[in-house]
Amino acid sequence: MAGTALVTAMNDNAVTLRGFGKRYGKTVAVDGVDLDIARGEIFGLIGPDGAGKSSLMKAVAGVLTFDSGSIDVFGTRIDSERAAETIKARLGLMPQGLGQNLYGDLSIEENIDFFARLRLVPADVLAERKKTLLGMTRLDRFRNRPMKQLSGGMKQKLGLVCTLIHAPDLVILDEPTTGVDPVSRRDFWTILAELLHEQGITALVSTAYLDEASRFQRMAMLHGGRVLASGTPADIHALSPGAVVTLASDDQVGALARLKPQFPQSEALGPQLRVFVDDAGPGPAGEQVLAALDGLPAQLLDCSDPELEDIFVALLRRRGLADLGDGEAAPAGTRGARPEGIAIAADALTRDFGEFRAVDAVSFSVPQGEIFGLLGANGAGKTTVIKMLCGIMPPSAGSGAVAGADMRSAGRQIKERIGYMSQAFSLYLDLTVAENIRLYAGIYGLDRVQTAERLDWIINMAGLHGYQTMLAADLPMGLRQRLALGCALVHKPQVLFLDEPTSGVDPVGRRQFWDILFRLSRVDGVAILVTTHYMSEAEHCDHISLMFAGRVVADDSPAGLKADLTREAGELLEITDPAPADALAVVRELGFADAALYGPKIHAFSRDATTDGRRLRERLPQASVRVRPVSMEDVFVHLVTRLEGART
Structure with missing residues (x-):
């Protein structure tokens, strides 16, 4: 009975890996990975270059052999070339690299038509899908432009269209936003989330950008070919609890020297210092940081929850997989006075x-x-x-x-x-x-x-x-x-x-x-x-x-640019709802035209956070709404989107 239950659970998944391993000569690229990817979810593989992401994805797509373990895709065991061929019609693979799956001398429309013929898409079906996908990606005005003349972001959107043109059940996207500017990255994620919600597709996506991890419903963090952690973003956060303290000090160099030995994840951010404190809430974390400064004057600016990159680094450090060291920090009192000129x-x-x-x-x-x-x-x-x-x-x-x-x-x-x-x-x-x-x-x-x-x-x-x-x-x-x-x-x-x-x-x-x-x-x-x-x-x-x-x-300090954005666009609301894609439609109905999905959350700007928060909770009774600080990505995207709109 237990064996039957296991097989049923595996068949409910889009992808199941057990003990997966891949070697290149004497080099172990992936070692003993177990993963379950549910149907209809966006599953992320997070990790730096060399972590094993590409090898794993190519093996799932049936284009790379492997050395140990097993892979099941939609209930089919991928143990031979023949088995891989039986499920390829249900897959879409977008390899790493800008435009790697495209043809430079062909136009946008010619590339799409080529992939449609390759995938045996009927002409009448192609016309409707092409219209939908070109409209969503805003490539319809450029359909006659050669691929080699496209920007990096446009190449990636065209690559996504070509990957989706045959309506696959599973899309495999290998670092689709690497080398792409923040506006195109955000645009890409918005399009992908909407397409997957509307068509019920499963997505396996890799990235080296830890700030993108919050966009995944579930993820696996890879390091050295092994799974460091897996689960929802909340599950990952729980593995390394702590708080982030932001402070300012006139003696920035000396303050960092005093903090590093006790808090290895201390770093300078422009004129400020940012410190990750293990196993502490925001209040106690601030007190610990001030105590470590041992009387050195400083001003606490913020105590908040850590980002996923903080958690990733903390997991590596706690498990002895990364040594951040104390660096060559100058002693307290070494202000490093800026030379004139x-x-x-x-x-x-x-x-x-x-x-x-x-x-x-x-x-x-x-x-x-x-x-x-x-x-x-x-x-x-x-x-x-x-x-x-x-x-x-x-x-x-x-x-x-x-x-x-x-x-x-x-x-x-x-x-x-x-x-x-x-x-x-x-x-x-x-x-x-x-x-x-x-x-x-x-x-x-x-x-x-x-x-x-x-x-x-x-x-x-x-x-x-x-x-x-x-x-x-x-x-x-x-x-x-x-x-x-x-x-x-x-x-x-x-x-x-x-x-x-x-x-x-x-x-x-x-x-x-x-x-x-x-x-x-x-x-x-x-x-x-x-x-x-x-x-x-x-x-x-x-x-x-x-x-x-x-x-x-735009020309200012990061703090100045963020303040300008808040004055112009309002405060940034983060909305958490059990059904985020459905909630997004409601948020937009309420007048938040710029609202966008961030994995299980929704972000939208508000000029009256109190009133808008109440309106959102009335329409979305299961949702939580909070104001979150704007980031430099928010600044960049807002400015560039506004300027692009002014040109059209």
């Missing part, structure tokens, strides 16, 4: 490519010792601005200065005074860690004594002890990225340019990277200009310029 100045910088204006009269300034964020969607012009300031690309108009050198006439001086880390890490993968550092030291003209000194400093700064003789190609992504940063710093530059530096890096690696940047800015006085797609990372910046279509459209 402007490190970077852009004055009406403009760059044309033929008739296309990529950068249009961009102006900003970055004081020495500041972390400055340059944000924008794909194609906004961020990388072009950096290349002009670094002397890599001449401007069509305007001027700029970096570390006191004119970017038009002092190319060599600028290169000697800056460090530059591009989107593609500029390392030599067939050289060891030490060989890469010595090579860059030679390029910058350091002598033998200086090279030895800087090599030791970089090894300590980047946490590379024991890795000196390892090839760069064999390093984990986080260590490789810190080595690339070290090579950019080998000549002690006054200014550091970082272009999407943490793409593909796990949360622990990103936090360690930002700890280094904090010390560089506050203790060493280095000015840092960084572009990033991680909106949570924008919080680390002291000041932000947001670019849209080649122009700067």
